[in-house]
Amino acid sequence: MHDRDCLHRFMFEHFPIRGHLVHLDSAWHALIEHHDYPALIRDILGETVAASLLLAGTIKFDGVLSLQLQGDGPVQLMLAQCTSGLGVRGLARHRAGSSPAGGIGDLMGAGNLTVTLETDDGTQRYQGIVPITGRRLAESLQIYFENSEQLPTRLWLHADARGASGMLLQRLPGPASEAADPAAIDDAWRRVQLIGETLTAPELSTLADAEILHRLFNEDDLRLFEPSPVYFRCRCSRERVSGMLQGLGAAETRSVLAERGEVEVRCDFCNRAYVFDAVDVEQLFKAAVAGGSSVH
Numbered sequence: 001m002h003d004r005d006c007l008h009r010f011m012f013e014h015f016p017i018r019g020h021l022v023h024l025d026s027a028w029h030a031l032i033e034h035h036d037y038p039a040l041i042r043d044i045l046g047e048t049v050a051a052s053l054l055l056a057g058t059i060k061f062d063g064v065l066s067l068q069l070q071g072d073g074p075v076q077l078m079l080a081q082c083t084s085g086l087g088v089r090g091l092a093r094h095r096a097g098s099s100p101a102g103g104i105g106d107l108m109g110a111g112n113l114t115v116t117l118e119t120d121d122g123t124q125r126y127q128g129i130v131p132i133t134g135r136r137l138a139e140s141l142q143i144y145f146e147n148s149e150q151l152p153t154r155l156w157l158h159a160d161a162r163g164a165s166g167m168l169l170q171r172l173p174g175p176a177s178e179a180a181d182p183a184a185i186d187d188a189w190r191r192v193q194l195i196g197e198t199l200t201a202p203e204l205s206t207l208a209d210a211e212i213l214h215r216l217f218n219e220d221d222l223r224l225f226e227p228s229p230v231y232f233r234c235r236c237s238r239e240r241v242s243g244m245l246q247g248l249g250a251a252e253t254r255s256v257l258a259e260r261g262e263v264e265v266r267c268d269f270c271n272r273a274y275v276f277d278a279v280d281v282e283q284l285f286k287a288a289v290a291g292g293s294s295v296h
């Protein structure tokens with residue numbers, strides 16, 4: 001049985017190479033339960049979510065990492081957001097009536113992959129943007145790591161109706177103090193990537209992490225750390241929706257209220273409904289005037 005809803009870190013004892021394995025099970029079901037995605041789109045979204053966790057696991061930060069794919073194809077948007085505490089949410093937007101087929105390049109059309117970090121203090125750390133290329137998300141991420149000043153990194157991803165999984169390998173800056181032979185580290189990095197290539201989707205999605213690592217890297221000494229739980233977490237709140245309505249303006253909000261008797265805003269990520277009646281709406285704009293400034 002594979003490890004469930006967790007991120008597992010591991011280290012090669014003799015080389016500056018580390019890795020992560022991630023699996024989403026209930027977190028994945030919670031993430032897609034209110035959406036009716038075509039299977040192909042669902043699976044790429046799952047890979048995007050798994051990748052966002054693997055990326056977040058490599059960075060020290062307090063905030064939210066967003067992995068976004070945007071294009072002019074049948075699928076316009078794939079978005080996964082992961083907090084530093086490994087809470088994830090995500091969504092895909094596709095053109096109605098389209099029955100997408102092919103690889104990620106066909107689905108997204110001409111577009112970009114963007115990685116952004118938003119720290120808890122509100123500052124944005126822009127990470128990088130690359131064109132979407134190849135058939136698999138992992139290929140575009142490969143280009144991202146080659147083009148940005150990130151550490152050499154490889155990812156393997158798989159998602160289906162049952163879950164989403166991924167493995168990351170990353171080469172760290174070599175230990176300057178030790179008498180480590182740089183050529184030996186180069187060889188090791190080349191070797192572990194080649195071995196990584198032999199990992200099959202069924203192995204990644206069904207085997208326990210210790211078993212995966214034993215099958216792949218039994219020649220190496222590895223240290224497997226305690227797993228960190230991953231979970232579905234939406235960051236929507238009545239406060240945020242109130243701010244959004246205040247941004248929309250009193251006239252616009254009141255006209256929706258007049259037309260429908262209430263204002264209902266549904267979260268695109270978790271489908272939670274926020275309902276504002278006439279009293280709520282008046283309160284919203286009284287508060288904004290009293291506050292003297294927009295909540296945005």
Ligand SMILES: [Zn+2]
Pocket residue numbers: 234235236267268269270271272
């Ligand atoms: Zn939500």
